Amino acid sequence: MKLIEMTVKGFVDETASDSPAPGGGSVSALAGSLAAALGEMVIRLTTGKKAFKALDEGIQKEFEAKLPELEKQHKRLEELIDEDTQAFNAFMDALKLPKETDEQKVARKKAMSDATVVAMQVPLETAKVCLSVLNLLPIIAKYGNNNAASDAGVAALNARSGLEGAILNVKINLGGIDDAPLCEKTKAECDKMLAEGETLKTDILKTIYSKIE
Amino acid sequence: MKLIEMTVKGFVDETASDSPAPGGGSVSALAGSLAAALGEMVIRLTTGKKAFKALDEGIQKEFEAKLPELEKQHKRLEELIDEDTQAFNAFMDALKLPKETDEQKVARKKAMSDATVVAMQVPLETAKVCLSVLNLLPIIAKYGNNNAASDAGVAALNARSGLEGAILNVKINLGGIDDAPLCEKTKAECDKMLAEGETLKTDILKTIYSKIE
Numbered sequence: 001m002k003l004i005e006m007t008v009k010g011f012v013d014e015t016a017s018d019s020p021a022p023g024g025g026s027v028s029a030l031a032g033s034l035a036a037a038l039g040e041m042v043i044r045l046t047t048g049k050k051a052f053k054a055l056d057e058g059i060q061k062e063f064e065a066k067l068p069e070l071e072k073q074h075k076r077l078e079e080l081i082d083e084d085t086q087a088f089n090a091f092m093d094a095l096k097l098p099k100e101t102d103e104q105k106v107a108r109k110k111a112m113s114d115a116t117v118v119a120m121q122v123p124l125e126t127a128k129v130c131l132s133v134l135n136l137l138p139i140i141a142k143y144g145n146n147n148a149a150s151d152a153g154v155a156a157l158n159a160r161s162g163l164e165g166a167i168l169n170v171k172i173n174l175g176g177i178d179d180a181p182l183c184e185k186t187k188a189e190c191d192k193m194l195a196e197g198e199t200l201k202t203d204i205l206k207t208i209y210s211k212i213e
Numbered sequence: 214m215k216l217i218e219m220t221v222k223g224f225v226d227e228t229a230s231d232s233p234a235p236g237g238g239s240v241s242a243l244a245g246s247l248a249a250a251l252g253e254m255v256i257r258l259t260t261g262k263k264a265f266k267a268l269d270e271g272i273q274k275e276f277e278a279k280l281p282e283l284e285k286q287h288k289r290l291e292e293l294i295d296e297d298t299q300a301f302n303a304f305m306d307a308l309k310l311p312k313e314t315d316e317q318k319v320a321r322k323k324a325m326s327d328a329t330v331v332a333m334q335v336p337l338e339t340a341k342v343c344l345s346v347l348n349l350l351p352i353i354a355k356y357g358n359n360n361a362a363s364d365a366g367v368a369a370l371n372a373r374s375g376l377e378g379a380i381l382n383v384k385i386n387l388g389g390i391d392d393a394p395l396c397e398k399t400k401a402e403c404d405k406m407l408a409e410g411e412t413l414k415t416d417i418l419k420t421i422y423s424k425i426e
Contacts, residue, residue, distance in 0.1 A: 004221045004222040005220050006220065006221055006226075007217065007218050007219075007220060007221075008216065008217045008219055008291075008294070009218065009291060011221050012217075012247055012250045012291060014259075015247060015251060015254060016249075016250035016251075016253040016283075016284070016287060017257070018252065018257035020254070020258060020360075020364075022365030023251070023254065023364045023367075024364040024366065024368070025367075026373065027247050028367055028370075030221065030225075030245075030247070031244065031371065031374070032223050034225055034240050034244075036229075037225045037228040038228060038229075038230035038236070038240060040229040040235070041228060041229055042231065043232035044229075045231060045233060050267075056217070067305075070229075071229070074225065074297075075397065078221075080224060081221070084223055085352070092399055098327070099279040114296060123330060132236065134325070147233075147385075148233065148236070149381075149385060150236075150237045150238075150378075150381040150382045150384070150385040150412070151233075151236045151237040153237065153377075154237030154238075154240050154241055154374075154378040154381060154382075155237070155333060157374040157378050158244065158378070161244070161371055161373070161374040164366075164370055165363075165366070165367040166372070167365045168362075168363040168366040168367060168370075168425065169367075171363070171422075171425050172356055172360075172363040172425045174363060175425065179322065182362070212381065212384050212385045212388065
């Protein structure tokens with residue numbers, strides 16, 4: 001059964017269980033998906049309003065153009081919830097391969113390293129999509145319906161936590177990959193995304209607090 | 214239908230829709246619930262291991278004692294997902310009351326203010342429970358199974374984002390409450406919780422990064 005077809009309660013309970021999946025990778029993709037969904041909601045609660053229709057037409061168009069982008073990211077992140085757990089399970093399968101003969105040991109080691117590269121790429125994509133969500137939110141925070149300001153703020157918080165959560169999952173996988181240049185490059189990419197995401201989140205929340213406090 | 218009985222996909226899609234509920238309040242309670250669930254998972258993946266059984270007995274007991282506390286908070290936060298949306302809907306009902314006569318206007322205004330006080334108390338509790346989750350996580354981050362270090366980190370990120378997201382929902386409601394001392398007191402309480410949560414999250418993630426980097 002796909003994780004996204006489980007009930008919310010079922011998903012939380014399955015996370016709490018002693019099986020390692022779903023874990024932080026799937027939860028981070030869900031956080032990102034909810035962030036995109038909240039951004040969509042704020043747009044939908046804004047564009048019909050008088051105050052919005054009084055804005056400069058260019059701003060209106062730019063604001064409305066974020067909706068299909070957020071829908072795309074929300075759907076991709078929903079898929080990544082399951083892909084993360086599938087990639088983890090593939091690693092667990094490699095771990096269970098026989099290790100009696102030298103030949104088996106070599107094959108098992110290669111299968112584990114290959115599965116780790118895949119298991120790393122899923123949260124790496126989750127991190128990238130969460131950062132894209134964060135990049136779409138400043139205009140939503142600024143021109144979104146004031147009554148939904150807290151929703152735009154929660155969107156930024158979840159996109160930011162999805163981003164860093166996914167990066168933690170990338171970094172823990174780097175330890176199992178025997179390719180130093182790939183590891184260095186990926187680590188640098190993650191640190192750059194994290195810094196960019198932190199700046200975006202801080203700016204968005206500054207806008208939100210100026211609206212609600 | 215209760216939100217937690219919806220599928221994960223259904224919940225995300227309903228969040229994205231043009232109906233204001235579920236919104237940031239329910240999403241923040243879900244983030245907190247997932248944080249507690251990940252904490253439980255890390256405990257379950259730790260206590261059977263040799264490395265854990267080699268620890269000081271006092272530490273083992275303290276570590277294990279976090280499990281029932283997290284279970285309690287995970288369940289309470291699950292309930293708060295629906296309570297937040299119910300409280301918001303009660304406010305929307307008050308908003309729809311007739312406002313033809315002076316008598317109706319006074320009754321409607323009172324009903325709206327009363328509903329806002331309730332609508333504020335739900336995220337205030339969500340914030341408190343998220344902070345309790347954060348308070349349980351340092352020992353889990355420190356002594357938890359190294360293979361699940363990223364999961365403990367994602368737990369801290371989600372508890373922190375649930376905490377601040379709930380506080381945004383408290384603060385946006387304060388604007389509709391005509392009781393200055395209550396508003397001042399609540400705002401101070403929120404800012405104190407936020408500062409405490411930020412320190413906890415920073416310390417927990419420092420432990421996690423020292424394990425995975």
